[in-house]
Amino acid sequence: MLTRLLAGRGVSAGMVLLAAGVLSLVWYFTIIRIENEKQLAIAGSIADSRNVAAIVSANLDEVLGKTLLYSRIGQSMLNGEQSSSAYFNPLFNGDSATCAWPCSMRVVGWSIRRRARRASRS
Known part of the structure; x- marks a missing residue:
């Protein structure tokens, strides 16, 4: 071995x-x-x-x-x-992204009021 x-x-x-x-x-x-x-x-x-x-x-x-x-x-x-409605100001709420909807709604509202005034004058 x-x-x-x-x-x-x-x-x-x-x-x-x-x-x-x-x-x-x-x-x-x-x-x-x-x-x-x-x-x-x-x-x-x-x-x-x-x-x-x-x-x-x-x-x-x-x-x-x-x-x-x-x-x-x-x-x-x-x-x-x-x-x-002043509270929709984005600076008040601290959100700049929210301006698109409220701002456009203000423009539409202003346009509708303007048309209504013109219609009432004539």
Whole structure:
């Protein structure tokens, strides 16, 4: 038996077993690392989703708040308080994007009143 070991057969078998053991350890640690990275990626995507949801929620809350404000202004205008139309000024509400609708409505209202005055004169 000693002669076989010295002939290289036992050494070759030992090297193969050692290489297989090292390879299995490398695969084991690689699989563990991949699982950990997967869990980190999932946790990161959950955190990102929560951040996006918080941003969307804040934006929606702002839009609904402005909608409630405009509905109150509209209701007071329907109740006969014409001075409340000044609240449609975008500088008053802090929203420059709202100028398109109220400003165009003022122009239409002015145009209708002008036509009515002309019709009443003739």
